Amino acid sequence: MVLQPQLRVVSTSTAAHNCTTTPCHAAQINHRILNQVKYLLFNGPTSHTEAWIYEYAKYLRGDWDARYVKFQVSILQKGFEASSLVFPPAPGFLRDVCQLITMLPMKAGTVIERKLLMELLLEAARECNMAWWNSTRELAAVMYGVMHAYMIYRHLQAKKQEDAMMSMKRGKVVLENDQFEAVMQLAETLEGGLKL
Structure with missing residues (x-):
């Protein structure tokens, strides 16, 4: 006796909206995974699990930094x-x-x-x-x-950048003379633009 795999029969009225056969369901899952990986590559990871996926996806994509x-x-x-x-x-x-x-x-x-x-x-x-x-x-x-x-x-580098941004916001950054002048010119330009 040979056992045949059983496929669930779907009525024709719902077949277009509800894929229950194995190949169609697998294609939907693959499409969903691909979209999640694309989103993750574009927006970056937000959890440890996503960080693993992000690292592998960057490596598989061939990114230089991966x-x-x-x-x-x-x-x-x-x-x-x-x-x-x-x-x-x-x-x-x-x-x-x-x-x-x-x-x-x-x-x-x-x-x-x-x-x-x-x-x-x-x-x-x-x-x-x-x-x-x-x-x-x-x-x-x-x-x-x-x-x-x-x-x-990568996490340590991101934390260093975040800390640098936070210290800049708090005014703890020590600027050299030429940097200070450039920042002051930028501030004056922005202030002039905001008054208009």
């Missing part, structure tokens, strides 16, 4: 620590990968492709004969750690 990152040991270590809390790898993985990060032959601030950074970490783990270097879970942990690190980096 493909290339600045090498920073402390940010990478924070990323691996954070992702290890959510995605626990093998014992010793975090210690090993933090040690490998410091061993990489790169200066702080060096721009590197994210994929290459992941490959370098995995190759270093293989060369150092780390027990986990060929384990699927730890390979994924390397990817998540690097992705998480640069999500943290």
Whole structure:
């Protein structure tokens, strides 16, 4: 006896408005997801979950700032620590990968492709004969750690910009003479425009 998949029959009067067959429903879901990703790419993330989606979508779209990152040991270590809390790898993985990060032959601030950074970490783990270097879970942990690190980096950069804007609003910014003159001219121009 061969079992056939059962499709729900829809009356012709509602068929145009109500898709209940699997392919049509999947297309609707895909369209909704695509629209949400487009909205997220345009407006930016508002939650941690959206930040993950945003990071992957930017990477898949090929954005320069998602493909290339600045090498920073402390940010990478924070990323691996954070992702290890959510995605626990093998014992010793975090210690090993933090040690490998410091061993990489790169200066702080060096721009590197994210994929290459992941490959370098995995190759270093293989060369150092780390027990986990060929384990699927730890390979994924390397990817998540690097992705998480640069999500943290983006968050810190956004916070710095926000803090700078807040301190400007509070008048805590110290301007040099030429900057002060430019700001005063701008203020006078705006004031003159507002009086009209």
